[in-house]
Structure formats: structure tokens, C-alpha cells
Amino acid sequence: MNALNSLDYWIDDWILDKILMAKCWRTLSELIYLSNTDNEEKLLKLYRDALWEWRKIIKDTKQRVIVTLDGRDTAWKWSNIWRVTHDFKNDKYFKEKAFWIPTDIEKIDFNHFLKFVPYFPWEHWWVTLFDRSWYNRALVEAVMWFTSQEQYDWFFENVVDFEKKQISKKWIDLVKVYLSIPKHVQEERLMLRTQRPRKHHKMSPVDANALKLRDHYTLAKKNMLESTDTEVAPWHIIDSTNKNLSAIEIIKLIIKTSEEAVSVLWNRVNLEQESNIYREWSQELIRMDHNWDFESMSSGLNFKELSEQEVQFLDKYRKSNKFNKRTYSYTQVK
Secondary structure, three states: HHHHHHHHHOHHHHHHHHHHHHHOOOHHHHHHHHHHHHHHHOOOOHHHHHHHHHHHHHHHOOOEEEEEEEEEEEOHHHHHHHHHHHHOOOOOEEEEEEEOOOOOHHHOOOOOOOOOHHHOOOOOOOOEEEEEEHHHHHOOOOOOOOOOOOHHHHHHHHHHHHHHHHOOOEEEEEEEEEEOOHHHHHHHHHHHHOOOOOHHHHHHHOOOOOOOOOOHHHHHHHHHHHHHOOOOOOOEEEEOHHOOOOOOOHHHHHHHHOOHHHHHOOOOOOOOOOOOOOOEHHHHHHHHHHHHHHHHHHOOOOOOOOOOHHHHHHHHHHEEEEEEEOEEEEOOOO
């Protein structure tokens, strides 16, 4: 009995996880999670069925919707999109969009919105889901030395106006989602990326600094939520610890963009947001305060200085292209 007690004492969680990873590529928490996912996946399927009904309704109403998913690295942005749109992979009216390495002009241009507009739903499809949106400038770029102070300030001076003129006034519904994850969850997911061969392709220099600069991300997140939550485009904070449950909350938000769909579906699925998963921006700031996140929060962000060559390149571009603030686009100067 004493031997068992001593064995139980020295087999710590990290040792057990190491053994399990060597044997089955799963941690203990993942194995427990998988044992509980059957009911969650059945529930998610029920909400996907409801999303199909919503799709039929907006086909008649010609409604357009943009869903943006932002958050820290490993917040499962694409995983949530995949779960939401699982039944719509061959549906021409749903588009998922993620961006790769920016072009030279995108790296230095103040007009960060330009590359997103062509993927807005208008003529050929109804719904676009962005894996990272224009708010990437306020988050990752401001933390990882990818944007200048001037670019950052220009973004905040114009983003609310952009969402009003280019989205709201064009009768497109905007659902802004921030996927939130605790520090220990991010640590575990980053560790698994290094240990699993099939996840190595996800590793990047940004990942390597994700935890080191977590307190900078906290400041960037706070600035973003406080400055850009509006009545027409509020922030929806969703805990992404459980990807099935977070996907359900996203589906609820999409369905609720249509009053007609809500009236049809309210007695089939529960459309109330789960309070232990979903939060408004003000509730998220209160939660962060209670968790002492602001105590360790960085006092400043990491901005880059545009080189002389970049400034000259930008000046040359602006002389040959005229910026139209009404459309947030450029037209070539003849």
C-alpha cells in the first residue's frame, strides 16, 4: 500500500503526459477530452443542421454575412471555421479565407483594409469567414514588430469608419469573434506542435514568441476591445478551450443575424449564448482583471521603423495611386 502511495506521489502529470505521448501521441487531458466528445459532436451536428435551415432562409432574403475570427496563436481559428462550415465544403455560397505572407506594399501601406474587401460577400456568395481579419494589425503585427506606430494609429483612426461604410452601410452583417484561451492551454498546444510531426508545418517564428510576448498580446487585445466595440459591430469573446463548444457558439451568432431564422429555429435549438463560454467585451475585461492579467501586462507594444527604402517605395506608390476614403481603395493616377 505504501509503495502504491509513493508511486502515486511521484508520477506527476508531466511525466504521465510524456509516457502517453510516446505511446499514443495523446496527453491525459486529450484522452479525457476524447472520451467526452461523442455527445458534444452530436450537439454540434444539431447546430449544423440549424445552420442549414438558416442558409435556406437567407437564400431568399439575400442576406450577406462576414465572420472574423481573431485571437492568439493556437486559439484554433481555422479549426473553428472547419467545424462551423463542415457541411458547406462544397457550397459555393460559403467562403473561408486566410492570408499568407503579405506583399511588399501590404507590409508598409497604411491602408490595411484593401486586401480584405475583394473577399467580402456581395455578388457570388453570401458568407465569408476570415481566419484572422484586418484586426491582425492591432494584434500580431503590433506585437511582432510587423507594423509601425503610424500604421497602427492610422488603423484605429479609420477602422470603425471602415466597418460602417464598407460593411454596415452595404447591408452586410459583421460578426467579430475573438477566440480566447488560457495561458496553460496555449502552452500545451504550442508544446504539441513541436512534438507531433503532422503539426510541424504550423510552427513559425510567431509561435516561438507567442508565450514570451504574451503580456504584449494582452495590451494589444485590451486596446483593440476598448477602441473598436461598436453598436453595429460588437465584439463577441468565445472561450476556445473546447473547439466543438466554441464552434456551437459561433453558429449561434451567425443564426442570430437573421430575425426570421431565429423565429423559425428558436424551438429547435437553444440560441442563448453559454455564459461559461461566451462573453461580451466588457465582461472579458472584467475577467482579465480578476485573473490579474493586467498586473503583468506590458506597458508598450513593439513597433518597427520603416526603412528609407520602404518610405520611398510607399511615396512612389501613392504618387501613382490615389486613395479614395469613401471606398477605402486606390485608383491609378493617369
